[in-house]
Amino acid sequence: MLPYGRQSIDESDVAAVVAALGSDWLTTGPRVAQFEADIEAVAGAPAVSVSNGTTALHTAYAAAGVRPGDEVVTTPMTFVATASTAAMLGATVIFADVEEDTANLDPAAVEAVVTARTKAITAVDYAGHPAEYDALRKISESVGAVLVGDAAHAIGSTYHGRPVGTLADLTTYSFFPTKNLTTAEGGAVASIRPELLERARTFRTVGLVRDRDRLRYPDEGGWHQEVHEFGVNYRLPDLLCALGSSQLRRLGAFKERRQHLTARYDELLAGVPGLRLPTQREGVDPMRHLYPVRVLDGRRREVFDRMRAAGIGVQVNYLPVYWHPVFEDLGYRRGMCPIAEAFYAEELSLPLFVDLTDADQDRVVAALRAILGG
Ligand SMILES: Cc1ncc(COP(=O)(O)O)c(C=O)c1O
Numbered sequence: 069m070l071p072y073g074r075q076s077i078d079e080s081d082v083a084a085v086v087a088a089l090g091s092d093w094l095t096t097g098p099r100v101a102q103f104e105a106d107i108e109a110v111a112g113a114p115a116v117s118v119s120n121g122t123t124a125l126h127t128a129y130a131a132a133g134v135r136p137g138d139e140v141v142t143t144p145m146t147f148v149a150t151a152s153t154a155a156m157l158g159a160t161v162i163f164a165d166v167e168e169d170t171a172n173l174d175p176a177a178v179e180a181v182v183t184a185r186t187k188a189i190t191a192v193d194y195a196g197h198p199a200e201y202d203a204l205r206k207i208s209e210s211v212g213a214v215l216v217g218d219a220a221h222a223i224g225s226t227y228h229g230r231p232v233g234t235l236a237d238l239t240t241y242s243f244f245p246t247k248n249l250t251t252a253e254g255g256a257v258a259s260i261r262p263e264l265l266e267r268a269r270t271f272r273t274v275g276l277v278r279d280r281d282r283l284r285y286p287d288e289g290g291w292h293q294e295v296h297e298f299g300v301n302y303r304l305p306d307l308l309c310a311l312g313s314s315q316l317r318r319l320g321a322f323k324e325r326r327q328h329l330t331a332r333y334d335e336l337l338a339g340v341p342g343l344r345l346p347t348q349r350e351g352v353d354p355m356r357h358l359y360p361v362r363v364l365d366g367r368r369r370e371v372f373d374r375m376r377a378a379g380i381g382v383q384v385n386y387l388p389v390y391w392h393p394v395f396e397d398l399g400y401r402r403g404m405c406p407i408a409e410a411f412y413a414e415e416l417s418l419p420l421f422v423d424l425t426d427a428d429q430d431r432v433v434a435a436l437r438a439i440l441g442g
Pocket residue numbers: 120121122123146147149150192218220221242243244254255
């Protein structure tokens with residue numbers, strides 16, 4: 069089965085991990101700080117590495133101070149973790165609908181639901197296409213909310229010349245194997261606000277405080293460390309950070325290949341009946357994680373099944389988050405975000421990954437044309 073996404077590992081990645089394995093450090097050593105500096109070079113803001121994209125979101129919300137009684141406004145067109153991690157901190161999640169073309173959070177829909185209780189507004193750069201951060205920033209500032217960017221799909225993308233990582237107060241990444249780069253499991257939180265980044269760093273390290281000037285009992289002894297707020301162990305080990313730094317060195321080549329494959333899909337699928345291709349807005353330079361087409365005329369399920377039967381691992385991204393039974397059981401009802409639901413009904417992600425060959429891509433296109441004609 070041709071997958072819809074997968075990692076690209078070369079000899080330089082293997083050598084980096086093997087070198088780390090033979091070193092003194094397996095967990096938190098010099099490669100963690102190096103990887104975080106390497107992320108900053110791409111993201112444009114200092115970063116803290118964490119164990120995956122879900123824990124990155126949990127860490128970001130904890131750093132933002134999300135707690136019971138708060139509201140977090142986000143998109144339903146995302147992986148469940150964007151919303152579930154806020155709910156786990158006791159917040160009420162408010163879903164705002166998406167834009168028809170990009171399936172990103174619609175600032176007008178956000179504007180309509182923010183209140184004095186809105187603690188965070190979380191955009192998702194769906195498929196790697198940055199959300200409308202300038203408009204969202206205005207809204208977050210108007211209500212004093214923290215702007216969060218879930219950039220699990222979008223490391224390497226830019227918005228009006230600015231890298232994803234500098235657009236929100238807190239930006240989260242995932243380095244799962246299907247993403248734009250991988251550390252196996254892994255993630256990061258970047259922030260343009262030093263106090264938020266410090267809170268994120270402390271949260272992912274069990275809440276432990278070691279800086280003498282922050283200690284409540286600084287004269288306890290050289291071994292002393294304290295917890296002031298509860299945290300968790302979400303550290304990313306040296307071994308995986310070694311892979312991350314190596315992958316980041318290849319990010320430019322990864323982006324080129326993803327852009328080549330995207331342009332090729334655009335060209336090869338133009339004019340296929342019953343198919344709508346993804347669009348790109350002015351001023352953005354996406355590093356595409358997904359190539360999401362829309363299958364019209366109620367045929368998405370049939371096309372999914374027939375592509376899978378042909379050995380092509382297409383995927384659907386995503387079930388609107390509030391359709392998950394956990395949200396349904398909290399009282400969320402279908403119909404809340406009709407544009408997202410209409411998008412979901414038609415969406416199909418075609419294979420897109422760095423090592424996808426042009427010949428494999430031709431096979432995907434031929435299979436789709438065999439079903440839809442054209
Ligand atoms: C938009 C989005 N947010 C968060 C996550 C969670 O990342 P991870 O799988 O690394 O926990 C993912 C990945 O599946 C994602 O696609």
